Amino acid sequence: MSSYQTVNFVIRGLYRDSVQLMEVTERVKRLEGVLDAAVVMGTAANKESLVPMGLLTSEGEKAGPNDIIIALKATANVEQLLEQVKKIIFEIKTTTARFANIDDAMKMHPDIRYASISIPGKYVEEVALNLLQHGVNLFIFSDHVPIETEVLLKKQAASRDLLVMGPEAGTAIVSGIGFGFANKVASGNIGVVASAGSGIQEFVTLLDRYDMGISHAIGVGARDLSRDVGGIMTRKALQTLNNDEKTKIIALIAKQSDIAVVREILEEEKLSKPLVLSLLGYEEKVSDYPQSPTLHGLFLHAAHALSKTMYEKAFGALKKEVERLKTLVIRRDGYPRAFYSGGTLATETAYLWAKAGLKVYTNLNFPRAEKIDNPYTSVQATVIDYGSEEFTEGRPHPIIDPTLRNKRIISELNSNEASCIAMDLIIGYGAPDNIIAKIFDEIGDAIVKNRDKRFVIRLVGTNKDHQWGQTNLLDKFGVVTTASNALAAMFSAACGLGEPAVLEKLAEELSVEVKI
Amino acid sequence: MKIEEIPKVLCIGVSIFSDSLKRQGVEVVDVDWSPPAEIEQDIKDILDKIM
Structure with missing residues (x-):
């Protein structure tokens, strides 16, 4: 590998939001001679996030929250690269006509x-x-x-x-x-x-x-x-x-x-x-x-x-889903792990896992589960909400930028501890146009290499959402999809416990609540 | 209040939300925003002393 240098440049008093800077970072990473890069506001959380990537230098450390840090690991001439990066930053800002106040x-x-x-x-x-x-x-x-x-x-x-x-x-x-x-x-x-x-x-x-x-x-x-x-x-x-x-x-x-x-x-x-x-x-x-x-x-x-008809249709569909999912449960050593971008969905999963008899560790504030010490390290049956503050301060929400969660999922897929992995995939307005393709670009290989583990996704979206055309990737990678998040949680609990009957038991609890 | 149709929205902040509204056919009025300049604490201390 040719020699490289890591440098930080700081632009003082210039603001770009986290989504704009994510776009800048993606473009900078594609520049010739760049091995790795991050362009972020100089908040404490962002500076901290550069450390494990080996991208923070003493120059970047001095940046304040209203300054932009350009962090580059590059083999090319960094002065020239810097000019290109600055150009990208200013291009991003000037694309829309706006009012000043x-x-x-x-x-x-x-x-x-x-x-x-x-x-x-x-x-x-x-x-x-x-x-x-x-x-x-x-x-x-x-x-x-x-x-x-x-x-x-x-x-x-x-x-x-x-x-x-x-x-x-x-x-x-x-x-x-x-x-x-x-x-x-x-x-x-x-x-x-x-x-x-x-x-x-x-x-x-x-x-x-x-x-x-x-x-x-x-x-x-x-x-x-x-x-x-x-x-x-x-x-x-x-x-x-x-x-x-x-x-x-x-x-x-x-x-x-x-x-x-x-x-x-x-x-x-x-x-x-x-x-x-x-x-x-x-x-x-x-x-x-x-x-x-x-x-x-x-x-x-x-x-x-x-109406009674609507209820019967909904209840009938639930029963059918449970029957289908029961046949897909795999018995395997290890624990179920769930990584969410939606906090409410993470809570629903933690609740249903606890209900199924699993001891659940999580970064959520949820009384039926144990609070996890370090959200980056799983313990037994773990549910992590990647939309929580510790993951989002100064960086885009995981619905927009799934990189951090993807890295975790890859390492969990490759670990011996995880028996089954559950996640939400939220599409629609606000999510990037290529979100499904981007996620499978990054985690697809790890899924294929670990076919012995069940991977279940609740795709939160409708066939009218503009990313729907990419959903064929879920089938292509052999992912189990479910009609609701509760079903994904029930399925992963059943895999974690190695008991298909868990699905029926939990579904019964859902259904008996409504009596006609 | 009565909820009516929404033909126009003012957007201040990340571009992805503004773009989503445009995709839905809403007329979006984007307003520029940057954080106010922050005075360094030591300069603020000096100013507090002399004023």
């Missing part, structure tokens, strides 16, 4: 009623308050927004009869328009309110698969049902859907909630429409409304609320 944009477009915000959390308050004053409903994807800011924004919005969807809202679909990570689904009469982004995607794609549709899906942000926020936007969204002409049934999806807050809301908000709810991983009933600890259970409740 919100006031100018609102002056020119006073009819705007919705905004999407995805800037670093500590800067959200000023931007969001300004937009609320302009009478704009907000979708806020950003995390790390101080909780006091969230309360302030939501109170202001409620007093102005506006919605604040977020912060930490992964998904919303309003009047058929998807914000954040969303799917193209059928229009219908089920309205969704959720503090769980991937929970919305799982539920609405499951509905779509069995010919049911939604009116709107309002994401309220992961912390809305905490004691601090008190469900301000959950209340607002429930009332909005209760008054919405298209909505006939309301589905409420909640994770990591303060149960007392949920109880209060369900007692106090008087709804004239049927409501079904899922508190992820939580079994105790909190109201008289039909309730499920899983999203598949919620789906069955929703189908039941629609």
Whole structure:
């Protein structure tokens, strides 16, 4: 191998968001003479992530959070390379005509009623308050927004009869328009309110698969049902859907909630429409409304609320899936391992594995599982949420950039400890156009080399999503796919325990919740 | 509030979300954003002392 050098260049006071820098990094890696590269903002987390790659030098260490670090491992002339990299950085920025600030944009477009915000959390308050004053409903994807800011924004919005969807809202679909990570689904009469982004995607794609549709899906942000926020936007969204002409049934999806807050809301908000709810991983009933600890259970409740025919169709499909999956279970030593981009789906899997009798280790805050010391190292049956803060600070969400999770999956496939691997693959709006092809480009060889292990994927998407054409790769690589995440979790639990009957037992628990 | 059609959305932040809205036929009004310049802590300490 020819000799190379590792160098860092710092551009002070220049900002690009993590997705733009991911694009820059991909392009820089393809330049001639580049062995490895990373172009990132100089946050502490990003600098730390360069260390194991051998890409951080003393120059890069000095960079601050508002500076860009160009880290190169190269055989070519680095001065020339740097010029090319700078060119790429400036090209990325200047592709779209933009307004310099919100006031100018609102002056020119006073009819705007919705905004999407995805800037670093500590800067959200000023931007969001300004937009609320302009009478704009907000979708806020950003995390790390101080909780006091969230309360302030939501109170202001409620007093102005506006919605604040977020912060930490992964998904919303309003009047058929998807914000954040969303799917193209059928229009219908089920309205969704959720503090769980991937929970919305799982539920609405499951509905779509069995010919049911939604009116709107309002994401309220992961912390809305905490004691601090008190469900301000959950209340607002429930009332909005209760008054919405298209909505006939309301589905409420909640994770990591303060149960007392949920109880209060369900007692106090008087709804004239049927409501079904899922508190992820939580079994105790909190109201008289039909309730499920899983999203598949919620789906069955929703189908039941629609009609007996819909329920029978949904239940029949579940039974068929269980029969099919039972025949695919492989008995093998080792533990099941699950790596998720959607936190709600990871919670659902941790719940079902624990229910199946597995001792589960996870980076989620989930009372039925053990908290894992190091999220990069698996212990027995492990469920890891790659969308959690320790993996996403200063870098794109794994739905956009699957590299980190792919590396983990490859090493788990090649290890003796893993008997079965489960993952979600979220497609649709917000996910890259080539996401399925990119994932299989990276992990495909490892899957083929380890055919003795079951690899199960819940593909969260519909046949209307623009990446659907790539789904043939799943068959090509012999991956087991399931109609829901709950089924993927049940299947991986059955493989982990070497007992196909586990599938039936868990499915029974889903189905007995609904009685006709 | 009454939920109506959404013909136009203001976007501030990562381009992939703005592009997704455009793909859905929404008119997107992109607003540029950069973090405000941060004063180094030692300069801030000096300013605090003299002001």
